[in-house]
Amino acid sequence: MKWALIGASTIASQWMIDAIRAGGGAEVAAVLSSDTARGKDYAARHDIASAHTDLDKMLADPEIGAVYISTTNEKHHPQAMAAIAAGKHVLCEKPLAITLAEAHEMVAAAKQAGVVFATNHHLRNAGSHLTIRDLIANGHIGTVQAVRVAHAVYLPANLQGWRIDNAAAGGGVIPDIVVHDADTVRFHLGEDPAEVVAIERSESMGQGVEDSVMSVWRMRSGALVETHEGFTIRHAGTSFEVHGTEGSIIARNVMTQQPVGEVYLRRDGKDEAVPFSDHNLYNRAVGLFMDAVAGKGSPAASGDDGIKSLAVALAVKEAATTGRRVPVDYGEA
Ligand code: NDP
Numbered sequence: 001m002k003w004a005l006i007g008a009s010t011i012a013s014q015w016m017i018d019a020i021r022a023g024g025g026a027e028v029a030a031v032l033s034s035d036t037a038r039g040k041d042y043a044a045r046h047d048i049a050s051a052h053t054d055l056d057k058m059l060a061d062p063e064i065g066a067v068y069i070s071t072t073n074e075k076h077h078p079q080a081m082a083a084i085a086a087g088k089h090v091l092c093e094k095p096l097a098i099t100l101a102e103a104h105e106m107v108a109a110a111k112q113a114g115v116v117f118a119t120n121h122h123l124r125n126a127g128s129h130l131t132i133r134d135l136i137a138n139g140h141i142g143t144v145q146a147v148r149v150a151h152a153v154y155l156p157a158n159l160q161g162w163r164i165d166n167a168a169a170g171g172g173v174i175p176d177i178v179v180h181d182a183d184t185v186r187f188h189l190g191e192d193p194a195e196v197v198a199i200e201r202s203e204s205m206g207q208g209v210e211d212s213v214m215s216v217w218r219m220r221s222g223a224l225v226e227t228h229e230g231f232t233i234r235h236a237g238t239s240f241e242v243h244g245t246e247g248s249i250i251a252r253n254v255m256t257q258q259p260v261g262e263v264y265l266r267r268d269g270k271d272e273a274v275p276f277s278d279h280n281l282y283n284r285a286v287g288l289f290m291d292a293v294a295g296k297g298s299p300a301a302s303g304d305d306g307i308k309s310l311a312v313a314l315a316v317k318e319a320a321t322t323g324r325r326v327p328v329d330y331g332e333a
Pocket of ligand 1: 006007008009010011012032033034035038039070071072073093094095120121122159161176257
């Protein structure tokens with residue numbers, strides 16, 4: 001199958017072009033950029049046959065079966081709607097859109113058109129997280145009482161662009177990282193956050209957008225979740241902890257793009273290291289997407305998963321800006 005990249009992005013160059021090519025039988029045939037020279041240069045550097053600046057012309061190629069959208073966040077909605085209208089399968093970056101209504105419209109349009117639509121939440125593809133989910137599902141820690149997510153990092157210099165100064169493009173740490181944490185918590189607990197409280201700040205990097213946030217969520221079961229997301233925290237490392245009535249799961253360095261980290265199961269005062277697969281997260285996501293296009297199974301994270309992670313992030317933003325406790329509004333199904 002031939003793919004087109006919508007967006008000459010860093011994430012595509014670092015991970016997704018290789019992931020699309022990894023399965024064999026898939027070709028990255030075209031790239032769309034808003035800038036002719038950047039698009040041509042990107043295509044040349046990544047061995048992509050054609051570079052475009054006109055989305056409709058690129059989508060008019062009947063040989064293109066799927067698109068990967070990784071532009072800035074405000075562009076995801078119009079570009080996905082155009083791709084769906086052209087009958088293409090869509091793998092879209094998070095957050096799916098700026099508003100919940102837009103995200104619902106994208107997912108509904110894909111369903112109507114009969115094309116596969118997926119959200120690129122990479123973490124649920126990690127061997128570490130697949131193992132954590134199995135430990136919880138198999139009852140190793142009993143009933144989940146609480147989750148703690150530490151996902152505050154230092155944003156690399158090459159990504160300190162629209163993320164730190166362009167609210168209209170979807171900048172800020174809440175759209176960037178809270179969506180991943182919401183998806184990961186939902187993946188593990190198999191339920192949705194019901195309400196949130198949050199405090200944000202713009203400490204040193206954010207210009208008109210938040211660069212740090214801490215929030216507390218109550219899940220529908222009553223379990224509590226605390227999360228910390230940041231662009232300015234150099235030395236913390238990441239972690240994901242799930243605490244249950246019979247034990248705890250302590251995972252370190254697992255909120256990352258790399259297939260790394262450590263997972264421990266703590267019961268009866270003892271920590272047991274739990275092994276997990278070190279496969280590439282993005283290759284797995286693309287592989288499951290391609291299988292779904294071929295009629296086998298479902299993508300790792302669906303469009304509905306993308307709607308829900310966005311809904312949680314929007315609730316966290318509202319709670320942080322109003323100081324109120326905010327019920328998560330998932331909108332119309
Ligand atoms: P980039 O900033 O690298 O790319 C976004 C857009 O910025 C591109 O589409 C491009 O526009 C434009 N751009 C790129 N380079 C330049 C430049 N030198 N000068 C001016 N404009 C430029 O973004 P990311 O790759 O970091 O993120 C893209 C999307 O992917 C976002 O939605 C983000 O949330 C998501 N993402 C997801 C990750 C995941 O693991 N799931 C990880 C990282 C990002 P044009 O296409 O018009 O040339």
